[in-house]
Amino acid sequence: MKDYFSMLGARNTKKFYIWFLLLANIVCIFGIWWTKSNYYIQNPDGGNIFIALGRITGLLGEFFLLVELVLVGRLRFIESVFGFDKLNKFHRWVGYSILSLLLSHPILLVVGYAKANGVPLMSQFADFLANWENVLLAYIALMLIIFIVIISVVIVRKKLKYETWYFTHLFMYVAIGLAFSHQLETGDLSGGAWVLSYWYTINFGVFGLVLLYRFIRPIFLFARHRFYIEYIVQETDDTWSIYITGEKMDKFKFEAGQYANITLLSHDMWYTHPFSFSSDFNGDSIRFSIKSLGDYTSQIPDIKVGTKVIIDGPYGLFISKLSKREKYLFIAGGIGITPLRGMIESLSKKSEDICLLFATKTQKDIIFKKEFDVFCEQNPKLKIHYITSEETPGLESGRIDKDKIVRLVPDFYSREVFLCGPNPMMESVVKNLKEIGFSQGNLHYEKFSF
Numbered sequence: 001m002k003d004y005f006s007m008l009g010a011r012n013t014k015k016f017y018i019w020f021l022l023l024a025n026i027v028c029i030f031g032i033w034w035t036k037s038n039y040y041i042q043n044p045d046g047g048n049i050f051i052a053l054g055r056i057t058g059l060l061g062e063f064f065l066l067v068e069l070v071l072v073g074r075l076r077f078i079e080s081v082f083g084f085d086k087l088n089k090f091h092r093w094v095g096y097s098i099l100s101l102l103l104s105h106p107i108l109l110v111v112g113y114a115k116a117n118g119v120p121l122m123s124q125f126a127d128f129l130a131n132w133e134n135v136l137l138a139y140i141a142l143m144l145i146i147f148i149v150i151i152s153v154v155i156v157r158k159k160l161k162y163e164t165w166y167f168t169h170l171f172m173y174v175a176i177g178l179a180f181s182h183q184l185e186t187g188d189l190s191g192g193a194w195v196l197s198y199w200y201t202i203n204f205g206v207f208g209l210v211l212l213y214r215f216i217r218p219i220f221l222f223a224r225h226r227f228y229i230e231y232i233v234q235e236t237d238d239t240w241s242i243y244i245t246g247e248k249m250d251k252f253k254f255e256a257g258q259y260a261n262i263t264l265l266s267h268d269m270w271y272t273h274p275f276s277f278s279s280d281f282n283g284d285s286i287r288f289s290i291k292s293l294g295d296y297t298s299q300i301p302d303i304k305v306g307t308k309v310i311i312d313g314p315y316g317l318f319i320s321k322l323s324k325r326e327k328y329l330f331i332a333g334g335i336g337i338t339p340l341r342g343m344i345e346s347l348s349k350k351s352e353d354i355c356l357l358f359a360t361k362t363q364k365d366i367i368f369k370k371e372f373d374v375f376c377e378q379n380p381k382l383k384i385h386y387i388t389s390e391e392t393p394g395l396e397s398g399r400i401d402k403d404k405i406v407r408l409v410p411d412f413y414s415r416e417v418f419l420c421g422p423n424p425m426m427e428s429v430v431k432n433l434k435e436i437g438f439s440q441g442n443l444h445y446e447k448f449s450f
Contacts, residue, residue: 002259014081020221022067025202029059032164032195040112047115055058056139058322061101062183064094065145065176066206068160069438073210074261074312080381083317084259085446093215099149104140115314134182141178142163144171167271218263218312221294234299235367237334240300241278241289244309249285252311256342257418260313266303269296272304275341276420278368280346286311291335318446325442327353329409331400333421334360341368342421348379355409359387359400400425402432413438419445 029365034041040052070078071091079087106128114124129137151168180203184196221227225246244251254260259276270321274297278289292298320328320343328347332338335356347354360366366386376382385408387396396404405412417433419426426445433443 005263012083016184017389025156026260029063035320047112050108050112057101058105061105064098067093069206069210074213080316095149136180137178141175146176148172216308222310227311229305229307237364238292239367241287243285243287245285253315254281255319256280257318258314258316260311263310265308277342278338280342289338291426312402325416327415329412329415330356331419333425336421348375348382351379353381356384357400363388363392400438417443
């Protein structure tokens with residue numbers, strides 16, 4: 001409990017400063033708009049009001065593009081406050097909102113200037129592209145952003161490989177660069193040294209932070225620890241554990257339940273992927289347990305021992321220190337057991353009261369069975385219930401539903417619940433817990449879908 005209140009106080013303080021900084025920038029942007037577009041605001045006739053609105057949507061659109069970079073920039077001081085799951089949700093919401101701002105920006109300006117100049121809309125649009133400096137670049141940036149938003153829509157995203165989705169999102173950097181070049185020539189930013197200084201500061205500041213945390217820091221960690229694959233162990237028919245070691249491993253610290261982004265410096269595997277640590281910190285090596293779910297993960301058993309690895313982390317708020325209670329219920333589905341396995345190892349060392357509901361398709365899909373048997377011997381307060389989709393003698397069968405939670409863990413109301421598994425499974429369990437009146441403030445889970 002002491003750890004919980006200490007972390008909560010620090011997180012709330014950081015959260016206040018982050019929200020204050022966001023709101024302060026929005027106020028500053030409206031101040032720039034009011035100052036530079038005052039004529040159009042004070043004289044709204046003849047299309048001027050459309051021009052004024054077009055300017056503010058452009059400024060806000062560019063600003064929230066920078067916010068998008070911050071949300072996915074792996075900035076630890078922000079991720080440690082909100083967690084990946086919330087940042088990812090906010091990132092998607094902001095992304096869809098940005099599209100409406102950036103589409104409104106040229107439409108409003110075309111309408112406004114067409115009215116002011118007394119020309120047809122298409123003629124004004126053509127004039128913008130042909131004669132206004134950097135407008136063509138802005139148009140290209142808009143097309144890139146529309147493309148990125150389209151492939152981020154759930155129905156489209158589910159049809160894409162992670163690698164394809166990841167690569168296409170890199171074009172967002174190009175789009176922001178083009179939009180930035182365009183805005184430096186506009187009326188809202190020209191003619192004022194302090195305005196340009198502010199705009200340069202927030203743009204280069206954000207790009208600098210993203211460069212530092214997303215690229216420089218992982219390279220620094222690699223230079224410091226020289227991570228490499230020590231050996232690989234097959235856990236089930238389709239799951240392997242990779243053990244990674246290096247130099248000064250006692251300095252690379254993480255909490256059980258956290259995850260890291262790893263890049264295997266091997267042929268055709270250089271894309272960065274997030275995986276949870278599947279063991280507790282030991283100061284000697286780290287382990288990731290990976291299930292074959294696609295082209296990338298299916299290559300894990302073919303990786304050579306000694307392969308260099310870039311590790312960016314640790315990240316995540318899926319940790320026991322955030323627990324308000326001293327009894328735990330862990331609910332896992334399939335490979336979702338990996339972060340919970342590390343937490344069980346850590347808490348078993350303290351003989352904490354733990355109950356695990358572990359669901360798999362078949363008995364042979366149960367991973368870490370021998371390790372859990374050892375933990376049970378070490379910690380008499382650890383109880384494990386294995387649940388398989390198919391009928392299996394001696395085991396529970398079916399899905400983790402309300403009946404199983406109430407029957408297998410009758411004191412679940414007094415426990416802190418940590419949940420990890422496939423998204424449909426987690427959504428079902430969350431719904432079941434709500435229906436039986438479990439406090440959502442004592443429920444922890446993170447979704448890692450891209």
